[in-house]
Amino acid sequence: MGRRTVVAVGLSVLALVSACSSDTESGSTEGSVTVTHAYGETVVPADPQRVVSVGLTEQDTLLALGVVPVGVTEWYGEQPDATWPWAHDLLGDARPEVLTQDDGIQFEKVTALEPDLIIGTNAGMTQDDYTRLSAIAPTIAHSDVDSPYFEPWDQQTRTIGAALGKPDEAEALVENVRTRYREAAEAHPEFAGKKAVLLQNAIYDGNAIAYQDGLSTDFLTSLGFEIPSELDAFVQEEDAQAYIPLENLSVLDTADVLLWATESPEDRATLEADPVYSSLQEVRENRLVFTDAITAGAIYFTSPLSLPYLLDSLVPAFESTLAGAGAATTTAPA
Template identity: 60%
Template sequence: MRPRSLLLAAVLVLAAGCSSTAPTTPEPEVVPQAAFPVSVEHEFGTTTVPAAPQRVVSAGYTEHDTLLALGVTPVAVTDWYGDHPYATWPWAKEKLGSATPTVLTASDGPDYEKIAAQRPDLILATNAGLDRAQYDRLSAIAPTVAQPKGSIAWFGPWDAQARLIGAAVGKADEANALVDGLKKRFADTAAAHPAFAGTPAIFLQAPFYDGHAIAYQAGLSTAFLTDLGFTVPADIDRFGRTGDVSQAHIPLENLGVLNAGKVLVWGTEDAAARAELEAQPVYRTLTPVQNGNLVFTDATLAGAIYFSSPLSLPYVLDHLVPQLDAALAGNPETKPAA
């Protein structure tokens, strides 16, 4: 999945819930110095972390979720989109507690000066889209861990990133347990919902863009569906673009190809997006639309799907699975008004 900021110019607004209790910062886990030094292999070689890091910078879009899940609070995080305080989405707020990390931006690559100002002893950039030159420049500041070896630069496999991050902060066992536990939860959920197995489903951005529907092809971007047992129909692959193996750009006149999906999951972020979909007559003719085999996310659920992190994926399971059940049964609330 390519960075969301390169796909849409959307700004999401989330109304934060109120709490009667003040947030607390969990006690950080102390990693014995005897566990160090550790060496981790990534796309640009091997990085050695000489001692338990105390000032960790999360230089990519989603690494801070994994750090927080492991009990490590970064001194700086990188904002992707959503305009959330400290670039931390609702599923991670409790883990952040009352910490106030510096917020970095990466729209034009790493903010080297601001990163250096944090005096980091470890820079995690597993989801920062680094090239060799950027990696070398960050490594001159502090030990830096880039994307997993052989991975795509942006949004490589979440599990490989989590294991790499865990190893770098001396918590390999905890990271492995975190990954294995989440994979088991997906498997258990799939087993508890046998109707998902083999059912074709298509995940799309919403609304339409430049006269096209944008659907995600089978791969990392749709693993949240296939790990639940769904399949992604290959019918949409013919609309993939050269150099973009994850997205199919389907012209509105060819929208009938979406009938290959029993369920359509639309990554909607506000009511206006759904209204724009329903304003297209060709959309209303689709079989899944007429039968109510639809899921419309809200902004937070869409963000959780796009993040695909050890903290966001449990949120996806909690909030998406009931909607998938309803969509398979035919949810009249998702049908366009007559």
């Protein structure tokens, strides 16, 4: 499944801060846990050893909780082992089987991996998918029936932590990320109240695609930024992105800084060749941040591993641009 397709479906429900948590309880079997999700309850035996991630980003949370999956799913980016730089070191010498969702969940390959737990909190899992996967091994789906993709990252972390028998570790992981963002905001009071707009990497079909105030931009608001409400007029359905036609692109002039999730120098060059883009006040005044490909990936992944990585990349760029040093391009942290 392509990144833009999934982004259009569910990126707007990404979260940095959510009060939600999974319903879990001790199971009747000693050491097991029962996890409640969109399709019912799953009893997970204690200490699963062969965990398969059939969703797009769950490998990050598994690795952050000390579990190396035997199978992971490629979303986009073609990273080694479908695992991005912020998480890859945690694989150690392991080389998990890489699955895809190009034609849906690969049930036969999942079966061949002989899992004792299947994680699909960000898999777009249907009831039929869940039934088929549950016949292979205990399966954990998304918690909210309306969020088959990209439930809040902290909710997913708690769900996965509960399934692994590591609820305390999961809670500590969530709190660590929140603390880092809170400390970054406190260290940069100049971000407070500034208006920022996150946009995709290019003009698509005559539209700039921006993200309205909501869960998809919580990483910005957690740093103190505000999202211009003027974007809302270009949102055609709830929880969707704002599709801004070129003739209305001046609405972006309400922002203090534009964050373009570019993935290559060519993306930036293409934008700069557009005369309408070049007419924007932020462009004329160089109040711009462009991302490298890895930082863009971290924005889209929004996991307990990518979010701290994102801080290290974005904060210096925002600091520089808002100090008047001109447009900044992020550099992926080493």
